[in-house]
Each structure stands twice: as structure tokens, then as C-alpha cells.
Amino acid sequence: MNPTIQPGMHPDADSLTAFAEQLLPNREREQILAHMATCSRCREVVFLAQQAGEAEPATASLKASAPPKLRASWLGGWRRAWVPAGALAALIGIAVVVHFRRVETEKQMAANVTDTLQRATPAQTASSPAPAATQANAVEKAKSSPKQTSAPMRGTKGASGVVEEQRVVRQQGSALGKAAPPIVSPPGVAGGAIHGTFAALAKTSPIGGPMARQIQQQNVVPQQSATSQQDLLRQAQNLNQTAADKRVIAGAPLGGVAETVSVQAPTEAAPAPQAPAAQLSYIPMSGKDLGLSSAAAGMKKIPKILLPNGAQALSMASAETRIVAIDTSGALFLSEDNGRHWQPIPAQWMGRAVLVRNLPGGTKTTALQAVPPTRFELVNDKLQTWMSIDGKTWTAENLPGK
């Protein structure tokens, strides 16, 4: 029913209410609007009732929300706690992510090391870099006379005092990194090997990238051949001690730093270009071999090589999938699966083993000629050597009286 509004009469409250509540059909709504366009009384009624209705829901909502006020305040308290709780959760999440990334990085680095050991070739062995002492010496000299850097250093200085010179390098850090002239490897000598100590130094160095680059450049210096076995052993011991010192200095937990210290030195004193490749040990911690760029080699973490007894490898050599390693106590371990599993090798030598390295078997000259297998060489603290092909059976070599 649509009551027609008569002139002079007002719509009833029912129609006005339905109009305000948008419940009227269009035709009747138009009638109401037409009336209200000319009727101030009905406009006032509708607007006042509308305002009273708008005020009512607010009051009603207040009344309705009164009982759950306690719950709202309880939630409100928790709402304040959401901020630190969220921050804590985010912190935990970041820590977990960082932890897993670190684990993955370590695994990747370990894989790189084993791959590198597998890819060890005679050429690489022959092109091992010069002793760090010479390199550091070269850097030190480079400050005063850059022109005398490369050639005069070759084969002129022994490996003694390498620790002191490393410290010099470490202390003079970034300044040396800028002052040291580029050192070019001579033809036929491949560089790129990073000594384990240098890797640890670069890792623990607060200087970061430039220092690591500097160290890597120093390791590219052509090798020195005039080092004695005694110096070599002393160097190995000193390097290990230095690495331990640096772990302490750097605040890292003992055993938690992945230095795989290997000592490099020719066994015969001979000029570098003429140095026989077979007498050079292979240093596995090469930034190049590890797939590290020159800039990031010092920053990336060296993989941990922990032996079954929990000690770290003092010296390590590999051939194909076989790895032999000596821990700091002189015990020898063998792994035939790229370091995944280790087995102790009973001592078949005298004294305390301090060095192990591999000697390539030689080159293949004819198609029918078999390539001699790579041999491992073990050196004890008396500079006596033992040879082994499989890493299990060791035979003495050049022993006095033999």
C-alpha cells in the first residue's frame, strides 16, 4: 500500500521510518522526497531521528562491549607483548637461517676440498708457490723498493723466520695491500696456492678483503727452492702454533677453525725455475683450487678437517680419493673416500711424523706405458722419510744404514 501524501498532510511515522531505513519502494520514496523538499517539519523529524539513531548504536556498542572488556584488556596486554615476542621470533629465525647456511657452506667447502684433492695433478704439484717467508719478505721489501720485488727474492731467503714475517704482514695489513706491487709468476709456474696459515690469517683478519687479496698475491710469488728440511719442520711447527695463536686471538673456539696446515717446501735447494716438480708438496688450501675468487678467498671459511680423534690435521696429502693426514700429535690417518671416513694407520716409522705429502708418479710418455701411481711421502721429526702408495703400508727410504 502506498499512501498518497495529501497536500498539507505529512507522511506518517511509519513511512518516514521506512524512508530513513531505505525500505521504501522507489515510487513511494519519490513521494516522500517530494514532500520533504517542501516540508521543513518532516525534514527536521527525519534528520533528528536519524541523528538519534546514529547516537544509539554507539551507546549500544559501548554497552555490549562492556562485558568483554576484561578480555579486551587481556588481549591488550598481550598485544604489547607481541612486539618483543615478534622480535625474538625473528631473531631466532635469523639465527636458524644463519646456522643452516653456515653448515651448508661448510659442507660445500669440504666438498670443494675433496674435489681439489682429487684434481691434484703433477703440474700443480710442480707449481707450488714459494715459501711464505719469501713472500712476506718480498712484501716487506716492496715497501721500500718495489722494483726489487720479484727477481732478487727468488731462492734467496730461507723459510726460517716465516712466523715473524707473517706477523709483520698481519700487522702492516692493508697498507701493504696497497703498497705491494703486483708480483708476476714466471712462465711455467702456476701460482694460486694459499697456505693454510694464510687462509686462517685472512679469515681471522679484521682487515678483510684487501688483506686477503694481498696475501693471495703474495702466495703467487714463485717458489723458493733453497730451504732446508730443518727449516721446513720448524716452519710447520711454527705455522701450527701460529694458527693456534690466531685462533685464540680471534676468539674462535679451539678446534673450531678450519686451518688445514700444510707445509710447502722443496726438498732440494735448487732455483725455482729448475726445481723438480716431484719434490714440491701440494698445498690443498688454494684459493683458486677452492673455487674462491681472489677477492673473497680470504673471507670464505676454510672447511674443517677433523680427524677421528678430534684433532685437526697438521699435514695432509691426497691422491685420487685417498687422503692421508697427520694430526698435531703425529698420528697418521687414512681416508679412502675423500675424507668421509678415516682410519688410523699404525706407526710404521720412527719418531714423530710431522709432514705428509704426495709425490706424483711421473708422466705418461707412450701409449703402452703405465702411469706410475702417486706416492705418499711421510717425514718424521728427524727428517727421515717413508714412502707409501696406498697410505697404509709405509716403507722407509734413505734411512741411514739402508
Next chain:
Amino acid sequence: MAYLRDVDAAPLQPVDETLPVEAQAPSVTVLPSLLDELWRECGAGQWGLGRDEFDRIVLRAGMGQNFGLDPGAEVTNEQQAAFFRGVKLADLVLAKGCAAGNGRAWEHFMATYSQPLTRAAIAISGSETVGRDLADAFYAELYGLTTRDGERRCPLDSYRGRGSLLGWLRTTLTQRFVDHYRRTYREEALEEQTFDAPMPDSVPQPEPSMLTTLSEAVHRALRDQPAEERFLLAAYYVDGRTLAEIGALLRLHEATVSRRLRRTTDAVRKRLLRNLERSGMSRKATEEALGTDPRDVDLRIDLKKLLQSSPPESFSKQALANPAAAKETLASALLSEERETVSEKAKSAG
């Protein structure tokens, strides 16, 4: 089995003044299944209404409005069902129960609407004291204390369920308050107020013929506008309502109301110019007529009279405070551009 019941038609009240309609109620057949369904949906049994009384109330309500159809039209069962689903049946049954003097209905009514109605009265009057007095008087009226021709009258009997019962109560309460105010505000004594004598008009008065032409042109221009746009003009320019208030009533955004107002104003102005030119005025005379001071136009053509036919003045505070300013606003909006044009020409000529 058809449910046959003879009921009395509820009085039809299209206007505020109750018009007693004593229609002879024909026999109405309502399906009992529909009544059962309505009974379940209504929930009137929760506050103690009996089923027989519910059926009687429903039938009476439907008969009173002829189920939403024109008087005398035949109604089908589907139309009956559509009618009952289109009204606020629960509110309607409660109101009819109260009007019939059902005690349980009154208890439920007071428990449900007592507080909201009091708050609404306070909000409408703007005063707690006045609001409570207004609410108490309204309760008494609702209870049927007023009689006419010896018969108890209950306003709830005029509720037809087209809107919510609470909305109806608010609207009725507002009507009572507005009517009371309109009756009594003229009786208030003027306090010691000083009124300045009107300043003599410095603007030359337009000719009476021009004012007549202008008044007719404005009247036609406003008459041709749609009802909603005329309502917008009246609410905004005459009553001084804000865009938010108008938007809340029409369920429109303020920006929409503003755009419609501007569009309406432009349309009215164009129609006004066209009407003036059609009345024989030249373009120059049209501009001169529109360039007349709006206050002069207001005083003479009584723009308010064109917009509203009811004699009482605007109830809004703005209009009460300064009715001339409220009237001036619409005329200013309509004539502002023309006045600017005339003033620019006067400057250039001067």
C-alpha cells in the same frame, strides 16, 4: 484446511493525524502453514504471546493494509506470504500486542525499548531532563492514556511494520518533540535583546515586474528538478544541513552529495536563465536580473516559499539563528556567477 477468521481492519494512518478507517473486513483465508511458519519465525511465543492471539494480530495487520495491495484488490496466498515477509513481523506483532493491552507484550516492550527510547529522547532534545520528560510523556501516550471520543488510543496501533519498531518509536518521538517545539517556541519571551534598525538599501531596488518574472522563473526552474535534488537543495541551503548529515540519511557519500548539489545548482541556474529568456527578457536584462542582490531577491520572491509549502520556519539551529543567511545561501549559489559577471562588467565600464 483453510484458516478462516474475521478480523477488524487496523486504522490506516497515512498522515500524522489519525484517520479512522473502519473498513468492513471481508473473510480472509490464510493458509495455516503460512501462519505456522510466521509463528516460528516471529518468536512471539518467547515473550508469552499465545498462538490464537498471534493469529488474530497477524490477520488484523494484514487486513488493515490489505496485504500491501490497493484497497479492494483480491489477494492471493503468495501475495499474503510476500507481504508478511516484507514487514517487520516480530515488531509488528509486539506493537499490536501492546496496543491490544497484552501485559506480556508490554513487559517485553519495556524491557527491550525502554532504555533505547530514553536515550533517543535525550539525544533528540539535547537535554537529559527534557529528554526524560519527553520519554515519560511518550510512554504514557503509548500506553493509551489518551482517549479520543471516549476511546483509548494507542499510537502503537498505527505501526504497520514497514520499518523497525525502534525507528518508528524514534520518529514518532521526534514528531512529538518538533511539534511541541513549534507550538511553544513562539511563546518564549524575548529577553533583553537589542535589534539594530535595518540599514537603508544602498542597492537600487529592482522593478516589481522584474521581480515577478524572476520569481516565476525560479519557481519553474525548481519545479522541474527531480524530487531528490529539490530535497538536497532544501536540506543544504535552507536547513543548513551538512553534507555528512544528508549523506547519512540518503546512504550516500559526502562527495556524492556534494557533486549532486553542484550539478543541481548548475542545472537550476541554466533553467533559470532559459526561463528568463523565454519570458521575453533579453540577455542583458537577464544578466541584470541575476545580478540583483540576492538578499533583495529573497525578501521579495520568498525563495523559501518556493521550496517548502509548510508555513512553519525551519527548525534547524542554523536557520533559527540566521534564517536570512540560510536563504541567502541558495540564492548566492544560483546567482554568484552572474553577479561576478555583472561586477566585472561594471568594473570594466567604470
